[in-house]
Amino acid sequence: MATSPPVPVFLIVFFIIIRLISIVGKLSPWTSTGSLPHQLLSLEMANRLHIDSNATKLASTDFGKLVQANPIAVLYPSSINDIVSLVKFSYNSPNPFTVAARGRGHSLRGQAMAKNGVVLEMSSLKLSSNESGIRVSQNPSLGFYADVGGEQLWIDVLRATLEHGLAPVSWTDYLYLTVGGTLSNAGVSGQSFLYGPQISNVYEMDVITGKGDLVRCSKHMNSDLFYAVLGGLGQFGIITRARIALEVAPNRVKWVRMLYHDFTAFTRDQEHLISINGLDYVEGSLIMHQSPPNNWRASFFSPSDQLKINSLLTKHGIIYCLEAVKYYDDLTIDTVDEEIRQLVKGLRFIPGMMFKKDDSLVGFLNRVRSGELKLREKGMWEVAHPWLNLFVGKSGIMEFNAAVFVDILHKQNHTIGPILLYPLTRHK
Numbered sequence: 001m002a003t004s005p006p007v008p009v010f011l012i013v014f015f016i017i018i019r020l021i022s023i024v025g026k027l028s029p030w031t032s033t034g035s036l037p038h039q040l041l042s043l044e045m046a047n048r049l050h051i052d053s054n055a056t057k058l059a060s061t062d063f064g065k066l067v068q069a070n071p072i073a074v075l076y077p078s079s080i081n082d083i084v085s086l087v088k089f090s091y092n093s094p095n096p097f098t099v100a101a102r103g104r105g106h107s108l109r110g111q112a113m114a115k116n117g118v119v120l121e122m123s124s125l126k127l128s129s130n131e132s133g134i135r136v137s138q139n140p141s142l143g144f145y146a147d148v149g150g151e152q153l154w155i156d157v158l159r160a161t162l163e164h165g166l167a168p169v170s171w172t173d174y175l176y177l178t179v180g181g182t183l184s185n186a187g188v189s190g191q192s193f194l195y196g197p198q199i200s201n202v203y204e205m206d207v208i209t210g211k212g213d214l215v216r217c218s219k220h221m222n223s224d225l226f227y228a229v230l231g232g233l234g235q236f237g238i239i240t241r242a243r244i245a246l247e248v249a250p251n252r253v254k255w256v257r258m259l260y261h262d263f264t265a266f267t268r269d270q271e272h273l274i275s276i277n278g279l280d281y282v283e284g285s286l287i288m289h290q291s292p293p294n295n296w297r298a299s300f301f302s303p304s305d306q307l308k309i310n311s312l313l314t315k316h317g318i319i320y321c322l323e324a325v326k327y328y329d330d331l332t333i334d335t336v337d338e339e340i341r342q343l344v345k346g347l348r349f350i351p352g353m354m355f356k357k358d359d360s361l362v363g364f365l366n367r368v369r370s371g372e373l374k375l376r377e378k379g380m381w382e383v384a385h386p387w388l389n390l391f392v393g394k395s396g397i398m399e400f401n402a403a404v405f406v407d408i409l410h411k412q413n414h415t416i417g418p419i420l421l422y423p424l425t426r427h428k
């Protein structure tokens with residue numbers, strides 16, 4: 001079984017502690033903002049352009065709550081044509097203005113904002129357009145796929161595709177993000193070692209370019225546009241439709257978490273698990289007194305498990321939690337437990353510190369939602385989120401642990417949110 005190809009990259013996701021560098025960069029700003037509202041209001045879709053402070057205030061902030069940028073107007077498009085008209089208007093204007101698509105504004109540092117320009121509130125397409133939605137199909141060359149509007153939420157894509165017994169293969173940890181938003185970033189999660197990020201699982205897109213042309217693109221058709229838009233932070237066009245790869249969906253998952261105090265053993269076991277066949281998801285996280293075991297994500301550990309973890313924390317300071325999932329269905333229900341036993345055989349977690357859960361596919365994929373709702377109740381969702389994602393080469397990960405996790409976070413006792421840490425293969 002175990003071959004060990006090199007695994008050179010670890011993804012580290014810091015929540016709360018470090019400021020993300022700014023990556024906002026937009027087209028030329030509107031220079032004489034005073035006349036823009038007037039000119040915009042002469043457009044055909046003027047009734048869907050809002051210049052009132054309620055609309056502009058909402059679009060001037062995001063989930064990060066670190067920066068603010070006021071647009072002149074917010075367009076609530078009722079059709080793709082509304083967006084085409086607006087972008088064309090800007091392109092043909094002597095003073096083109098910034099146009100930014102906003103999915104749900106879960107960006108951290110203004111990436112979906114348009115200072116002195118126009119924000120496109122993509123969710124309004126979902127409410128009133130017949131042009132997008134979620135449609136499941138099949139053809140001989142691609143197999144199953146879904147054509148999905150850029151404004152759609154991944155949770156809705158999951159629900160719609162499951163009605164056909166199908167699902168996308170690559171996810172983010174949280175599903176209340178839009179297809180256009182995550183495809184403009186990457187969409188990285190515990191399935192990425194197997195399938196690559198979400199942007200590697202797109203067959204084709206319809207994109208409104210900076211000139212206002214609606215262009216179809218894929219690996220083989222307008223490929224420059226295709227690759228620029230994927231991961232392009234909305235700078236190369238607006239995704240109105242994406243064709244997403246689907247596979248037959250499992251019903252349920254076996255979900256395990258194993259605890260380590262030795263970082264070397266933890267990372268080696270993570271690398272090992274993504275180098276063999278068998279698992280469908282591998283992630284990991286840090287547990288500290290300042291970042292407790294059920295921090296933020298779905299409760300996994302029972303109160304008695306948490307007591308055990310607390311005594312480990314008192315002894316070791318930091319505990320590393322390796323998280324793995326195997327999907328199963330009616331055909332594999334009788335063998336899945338034995339398969340898990342074989343997969344974790346020989347791993348070097350702390351004896352007795354393996355915890356298991358059996359869940360539905362939706363329960364597992366939608367695991368952050370319950371944490372979100374709890375935080376919302378406590379008023380702790382709508383707060384600043386200076387998060388950071390880092391890809392760290394394998395050669396630097398031990399040093400990173402010693403300098404950042406141990407010396408800074410643990411020894412200096414900083415208050416922090418969850419920290420995820422998991423391996424990816426460079427070729428994916």
Ligand SMILES: Cc1cc2nc3c(=O)[nH]c(=O)nc-3n(C[C@H](O)[C@H](O)[C@H](O)COP(=O)(O)OP(=O)(O)OC[C@H]3O[C@@H](n4cnc5c(N)ncnc54)[C@H](O)[C@@H]3O)c2cc1C
Pocket residue numbers: 063100101102103104105106107108111112113122150151171172173174176177178179180181182184185186187188189233234235237238239240368
């Ligand atoms: C709780 C939480 C958990 C997360 N977990 C993960 C994770 O596991 N993995 C991961 O990769 N990311 C994760 N993210 C980050 C997520 O990918 C980004 O927040 C992303 O910005 C998606 O959010 P959004 O759909 O609200 O898009 P927005 O923030 O509104 O937009 C993001 C960017 O995409 C552009 N954009 C939006 N729609 C379109 C469109 N239709 N066409 C072209 N450009 C568009 C915007 O202009 C902007 O540049 C998480 C975010 C949160 C809040």
